[in-house]
Amino acid sequence: MESPYNLLTDNELLALLNKGDENAFSVIYERYWPLLLRHAKRMLSDDEDVRDVLQEVFSKLWNQAFDLEINTTLASYLYALTRNRILNVIAHQKVRTNHIDSLSSFMENEQVATDYLVRERQLSLLIEKEIALLPEKMRVIFDLSRNKHLSYKEIAQKLSISENTVKKQINNALKILRLKLGLVAFITFLLLK
Structure with a gap:
Protein backbone atom coordinates (compact mmCIF):
# COMPACT_ATOMS: atom_id res chain seq x y z
CA MET A 1 0.00 0.00 0.00
CA GLU A 2 1.37 3.39 -1.00
CA SER A 3 2.13 5.90 1.74
CA PRO A 4 0.05 9.11 1.69
CA TYR A 5 3.38 10.94 1.90
CA ASN A 6 4.17 9.79 -1.65
CA LEU A 7 1.28 11.91 -2.91
CA LEU A 8 2.68 15.10 -1.36
CA THR A 9 4.49 17.74 -3.40
CA ASP A 10 8.11 18.59 -2.75
CA ASN A 11 7.05 21.82 -1.04
CA GLU A 12 4.67 19.94 1.27
CA LEU A 13 7.41 17.44 2.07
CA LEU A 14 9.86 20.27 2.79
CA ALA A 15 7.38 21.88 5.20
CA LEU A 16 7.09 18.57 7.05
CA LEU A 17 10.86 18.07 6.92
CA ASN A 18 11.35 21.48 8.55
CA LYS A 19 9.38 20.04 11.48
CA GLY A 20 11.65 17.00 11.66
CA ASP A 21 9.24 14.56 10.02
CA GLU A 22 11.20 11.38 9.28
CA ASN A 23 8.55 10.07 6.87
CA ALA A 24 8.87 13.21 4.75
CA PHE A 25 12.65 12.74 4.69
CA SER A 26 12.21 9.08 3.66
CA VAL A 27 9.97 10.02 0.74
CA ILE A 28 12.40 12.75 -0.40
CA TYR A 29 15.22 10.21 -0.14
CA GLU A 30 13.33 7.58 -2.14
CA ARG A 31 12.21 10.16 -4.70
CA TYR A 32 15.60 11.70 -5.36
CA TRP A 33 18.23 9.05 -4.54
CA PRO A 34 17.98 7.24 -7.91
CA LEU A 35 18.02 10.52 -9.87
CA LEU A 36 20.99 11.91 -7.97
CA LEU A 37 22.76 8.56 -8.23
CA ARG A 38 22.57 8.64 -12.03
CA HIS A 39 23.67 12.29 -12.03
CA ALA A 40 26.66 11.58 -9.75
CA LYS A 41 27.71 8.47 -11.70
CA ARG A 42 28.03 10.61 -14.83
CA MET A 43 30.57 12.82 -13.07
CA LEU A 44 32.45 10.34 -10.85
CA SER A 45 33.89 7.00 -11.87
CA ASP A 46 34.25 5.51 -8.39
CA ASP A 47 31.01 4.01 -7.01
CA GLU A 48 32.23 4.49 -3.45
CA ASP A 49 32.76 8.21 -4.08
CA VAL A 50 29.26 8.39 -5.57
CA ARG A 51 27.71 6.74 -2.50
CA ASP A 52 29.73 8.99 -0.17
CA VAL A 53 28.59 12.10 -2.02
CA LEU A 54 24.94 11.09 -1.83
CA GLN A 55 25.28 10.15 1.83
CA GLU A 56 26.72 13.62 2.52
CA VAL A 57 23.92 15.29 0.56
CA PHE A 58 21.13 13.51 2.40
CA SER A 59 22.91 13.80 5.76
CA LYS A 60 23.14 17.55 5.24
CA LEU A 61 19.48 17.70 4.26
CA TRP A 62 18.45 15.86 7.44
CA ASN A 63 20.90 17.61 9.77
CA GLN A 64 19.76 21.04 8.57
CA ALA A 65 16.08 20.13 8.33
CA PHE A 66 14.93 22.56 11.04
CA ASP A 67 16.95 25.50 9.64
CA LEU A 68 16.63 24.69 5.96
CA GLU A 69 15.48 27.55 3.75
CA ILE A 70 15.39 26.67 0.07
CA ASN A 71 14.91 29.57 -2.35
CA THR A 72 14.51 27.29 -5.34
CA THR A 73 12.90 23.93 -5.99
CA LEU A 74 13.90 20.93 -3.93
CA ALA A 75 15.21 19.21 -7.06
CA SER A 76 17.41 22.20 -7.95
CA TYR A 77 18.68 22.42 -4.39
CA LEU A 78 19.56 18.70 -4.25
CA TYR A 79 21.22 18.77 -7.69
CA ALA A 80 23.27 21.84 -6.75
CA LEU A 81 24.26 20.29 -3.43
CA THR A 82 25.26 17.07 -5.21
CA ARG A 83 27.21 18.97 -7.88
CA ASN A 84 29.10 20.95 -5.23
CA ARG A 85 29.97 17.80 -3.29
CA ILE A 86 31.16 16.14 -6.51
CA LEU A 87 33.34 19.14 -7.32
CA ASN A 88 34.83 18.88 -3.82
CA VAL A 89 35.61 15.20 -4.39
CA ILE A 90 37.23 15.95 -7.74
CA ALA A 91 39.29 18.77 -6.22
CA HIS A 92 40.42 16.52 -3.36
CA GLN A 93 41.29 13.75 -5.80
CA LYS A 94 43.44 16.21 -7.70
CA VAL A 95 45.15 17.36 -4.49
CA ARG A 96 45.74 13.75 -3.47
CA THR A 97 47.05 12.84 -6.93
CA ASN A 98 49.35 15.86 -6.94
CA HIS A 99 50.54 15.01 -3.45
CA ILE A 100 51.17 11.36 -4.29
CA ASP A 101 52.97 12.36 -7.52
CA SER A 102 55.01 14.84 -5.53
CA LEU A 103 55.91 12.20 -2.94
CA SER A 104 56.88 9.73 -5.65
CA SER A 105 59.11 12.28 -7.28
CA PHE A 106 60.67 13.12 -3.95
CA MET A 107 61.39 9.48 -3.19
CA GLU A 108 62.84 8.84 -6.66
CA ASN A 109 65.08 11.88 -6.64
CA GLU A 110 66.11 11.66 -2.97
CA GLN A 111 65.72 15.38 -2.48
Missing part, protein backbone atom coordinates in the same frame (compact mmCIF):
# COMPACT_ATOMS: atom_id res chain seq x y z
CA VAL A 112 67.07 17.21 0.55
CA ALA A 113 65.26 17.52 3.86
CA THR A 114 63.96 21.01 3.07
CA ASP A 115 61.70 19.55 0.38
CA TYR A 116 60.30 17.18 2.96
CA LEU A 117 59.63 20.09 5.32
CA VAL A 118 57.84 22.03 2.58
CA ARG A 119 55.63 19.03 1.78
CA GLU A 120 54.95 18.44 5.44
CA ARG A 121 53.88 22.08 5.77
CA GLN A 122 51.61 21.77 2.70
CA LEU A 123 50.04 18.65 4.16
CA SER A 124 49.61 20.39 7.51
CA LEU A 125 47.86 23.29 5.77
CA LEU A 126 45.59 20.86 3.94
CA ILE A 127 44.77 19.12 7.21
CA GLU A 128 44.14 22.44 8.98
CA LYS A 129 41.88 23.52 6.12
CA GLU A 130 39.82 20.32 6.39
CA ILE A 131 39.59 20.66 10.18
CA ALA A 132 38.37 24.25 9.73
CA LEU A 133 35.58 22.94 7.47
CA LEU A 134 34.22 20.63 10.18
CA PRO A 135 30.91 21.70 11.75
CA GLU A 136 31.59 24.21 14.54
CA LYS A 137 30.65 22.01 17.52
CA MET A 138 32.61 19.08 16.12
CA ARG A 139 35.62 21.32 15.38
CA VAL A 140 35.65 22.75 18.94
CA ILE A 141 35.50 19.27 20.50
CA PHE A 142 38.14 17.95 18.10
CA ASP A 143 40.44 20.89 18.86
CA LEU A 144 40.11 20.38 22.61
CA SER A 145 40.98 16.72 22.19
CA ARG A 146 43.79 16.89 19.62
CA ASN A 147 45.40 20.26 20.28
CA LYS A 148 44.62 20.94 23.93
CA HIS A 149 45.00 17.24 24.82
CA LEU A 150 41.93 17.19 27.07
CA SER A 151 40.30 13.88 27.94
CA TYR A 152 36.73 13.10 26.87
CA LYS A 153 35.64 13.67 30.46
CA GLU A 154 37.37 17.07 30.66
CA ILE A 155 35.84 18.14 27.35
CA ALA A 156 32.39 16.96 28.45
CA GLN A 157 32.67 18.96 31.67
CA LYS A 158 34.01 22.06 29.92
CA LEU A 159 31.22 22.08 27.31
CA SER A 160 28.45 20.71 29.57
CA ILE A 161 27.77 17.73 27.33
CA SER A 162 28.01 13.98 27.81
CA GLU A 163 31.20 11.99 27.32
CA ASN A 164 29.30 9.92 24.75
CA THR A 165 28.62 13.06 22.71
CA VAL A 166 32.31 13.96 22.87
CA LYS A 167 33.34 10.48 21.74
CA LYS A 168 30.78 10.48 18.91
CA GLN A 169 31.83 13.93 17.69
CA ILE A 170 35.53 12.97 17.66
CA ASN A 171 34.79 9.70 15.85
CA ASN A 172 32.67 11.57 13.29
CA ALA A 173 35.44 14.15 12.82
CA LEU A 174 37.99 11.39 12.19
CA LYS A 175 35.66 9.73 9.66
CA ILE A 176 35.18 13.01 7.82
CA LEU A 177 38.91 13.74 7.80
CA ARG A 178 39.73 10.23 6.58
CA LEU A 179 37.21 10.67 3.76
CA LYS A 180 38.42 14.16 2.82
CA LEU A 181 42.17 13.63 3.19
CA GLY A 182 42.55 10.15 1.81
CA LEU A 183 44.33 7.30 3.55
CA VAL A 184 47.94 8.50 3.20
CA ALA A 185 47.28 12.02 4.48
CA PHE A 186 44.99 10.74 7.24
CA ILE A 187 47.62 8.30 8.56
CA THR A 188 50.21 11.08 8.39
CA PHE A 189 47.83 13.32 10.35
CA LEU A 190 47.40 10.66 13.04
CA LEU A 191 51.17 10.17 13.26
CA LEU A 192 51.80 13.92 13.62
CA LYS A 193 49.47 14.12 16.60
